[in-house]
Structure formats: structure tokens, C-alpha cells
Amino acid sequence: MLDTIFLKAFAHTKQSYPYDFISKIGAYIVDGKIGGVGFVDWRIKVKPNWFVIGAHFVAQEGYIFNKYLLLFNDTIKNQLNRCHSYYVDQMDINKGGGTQTDFSLDEILATLIDHAENFDESNCDSCKGIHPLQTHFIQLFEKFEE
Numbered sequence: 001m002l003d004t005i006f007l008k009a010f011a012h013t014k015q016s017y018p019y020d021f022i023s024k025i026g027a028y029i030v031d032g033k034i035g036g037v038g039f040v041d042w043r044i045k046v047k048p049n050w051f052v053i054g055a056h057f058v059a060q061e062g063y064i065f066n067k068y069l070l071l072f073n074d075t076i077k078n079q080l081n082r083c084h085s086y087y088v089d090q091m092d093i094n095k096g097g098g099t100q101t102d103f104s105l106d107e108i109l110a111t112l113i114d115h116a117e118n119f120d121e122s123n124c125d126s127c128k129g130i131h132p133l134q135t136h137f138i139q140l141f142e143k144f145e146e
Contacts, residue, residue: 002042002054005106009044012110013117019044026080026140028057028067036065040080040138044109046116049073052109053080055138068105070112071137072129073144080138083126084115 002021010016024040036057044052055067071080103111121128 005109006044008106009109009113012107013113017044017046017113024140024142024144026055026138026142028055029135029137029139031135035059035136038064040140040144044113046070046113049075050083050116051080052112052116053138067138068108068112069138070116072127075144078140078144080140080144081129082136082138083124084112 006019007016019042021042022040025038026040027037028035036059038055038057040053040055042054046052049072050070051073052068052070055069056064057067058064069080070083072083073079074081115124119127
């Protein structure tokens with residue numbers, strides 16, 4: 001099913017990208033605190049060290065949340081640093097965070113891919129790492145290889 005979603009996303013972008021299904025354990029860190037522990041489930045490599053990923057985490061309170069993010073892979077710190085995301089969880093939307101969307105997953109992925117292709121450190125505060133939400137990232141517990 002995800003293969004089909006990826007292919008639909010690539011149809012929107014008019015270009016295909018390498019992707020794979022992985023199971024890399026990590027923690028979603030929010031402002032220096034663990035927001036949840038879980039797995040990066042898949043990744044689409046858009047350009048060197050830049051990935052669109054799908055991940056799921058379990059919060060301390062027991063609920064599960066998903067993230068679809070454009071991330072920069074920091075190989076030194078073994079972190080996936082957030083650039084852009086869409087919140088699809090009602091819980092996050094209720095907190096007033098992120099970009100609420102009614103787009104389908106393939107459209108969300110295409111938008112994140114498009115951002116990676118058209119923006120970089122020269123024209124985007126998030127790509128520079130200076131956006132206030134840059135304190136949200138995924139700390140990996142195992143190597144995230146190219």
C-alpha cells in the first residue's frame with residue numbers, strides 16, 4: 001500500500017526518488033524532553049542527507065502518534081533534524097501546532113519533497129536550522145545509513 005502512495009507522490013512531483021522501508025528505533029525530542037519513543041518506518045531520499053520520513057512513536061501517556069517530516073540527517077549526532085512537517089494527529093492539531101491539512105498522504109509527501117527540491121539554507125529558516133521548532137528532532141539509537 002505504501003508503495004502505491006509513494007508512486008502517487010512521485011506522480012505529483014514528476015520525478016521518482018529512492019525509498020526504503022526501515023525500522024530504526026529512536027526518540028522524538030521536543031524542547032529537550034522525550035515526547036515519545038518509537039521507530040522510523042520508511043524514508044524517501046530526496047537529496048544527500050535530506051529525507052522525507054514516516055515514523056510512529058508512543059508517548060509516555062500511552063497514545064501513539066505519527067510524524068511525516070522532511071529531515072536533515074546529522075550523522076555526527078545521529079539525529080534527524082526537522083525542517084518541515086504536517087500534523088495529521090488530532091491531538092497535535094488540538095494543541096495548535098504544526099500545519100493542519102486535509103491533504104492525502106501522497107499529497108503531503110509530494111509537498112515535503114517539493115520543499116526539499118526548491119529550498120535550502122539560502123532561502124529557508126527551517127533549512128538553516130534557526131526556526132523556533134528546530135528544537136523538535138528524532139534522536140536515533142542506531143545508525144541511519146545513507
